[in-house]
Amino acid sequence: MDRSVGLPLVARRDARLLVLGTLPGVAALTQRQYYAHRQNSFWKIMGALIGxxxxxxxxxxLALVTxxxxxIWNVLAEAERRGSVDANIRSPAPNDFAPFFAAHGDVRLICFNGREAQTLFKRLVRPALPEQAAALPSAVLPSTSPTHARMRFDEKLARWREAFTSA
Structure with missing residues (x-):
């Protein structure tokens, strides 16, 4: 299995909402761009939400989103994984979130791009966080990955819009 190393954090100091995926897929890592797979709906959703x-x-x-x-970041800094499917993740190593939350005190909501991101965060990150950061509200949103095709785009967009409106 290949060892995948994630992408750097994309954020300004005044960030209010943190979107977390698990680990960038092959297309994103190859292009060094978050959500680079042409069928991933992340940028289509962001475009609809932000205009x-x-x-x-x-x-x-990136500038418009920030x-x-x-x-935008990922729960994992690196892991072994064949391909881009989260189910293939082995030996995960999380990003260091304590400095992020210390520097980004305006974050009001963590949005997980899919359930696996939340599962990994709860298991690998939350126990080591300061109490204030660990208590932040979160929302598990439908994955924008093309492998999560059982939900229509308009349904995904509505769920993402609801979370963004609350932050």
Whole structure:
């Protein structure tokens, strides 16, 4: 199995909402861009929520998202994984979240991009967090991954919109 190393945090100091995936897939790691798989609906959802075209250059999309107080990261810093499927993750190592929460005190909500991100966070990250960060509200949102195709796009968008409205 290959050892996958994640992407760096994308955030401004004034972030209010943290979106966490598990670990970037092959396309994202190859392109060094979050949610780079052409069938992943993350950027389409962000575009609909924030008001931009998902076809904008990557750096521009990142700027628009962070301008709206959204931080993007992954629960895992690295893991062994064959392909891009979360079920294939072995030997996970989490990102160090304590410095993130210390530097980003305005975060009001953690949004997990799929249930596996929440499961890994609860198991590997939350026990080591300071009490205030561990108590932050969270929402498990439908995965934007193309492997999560049983839910229609408009249903996913409605769930993501509900979480973004509450933050």
């Amino acid at each position: 931009f075209s998902p076809d904008l250059p990557y750096e521009r999309r 301008d709206r107080g959204v931080a």
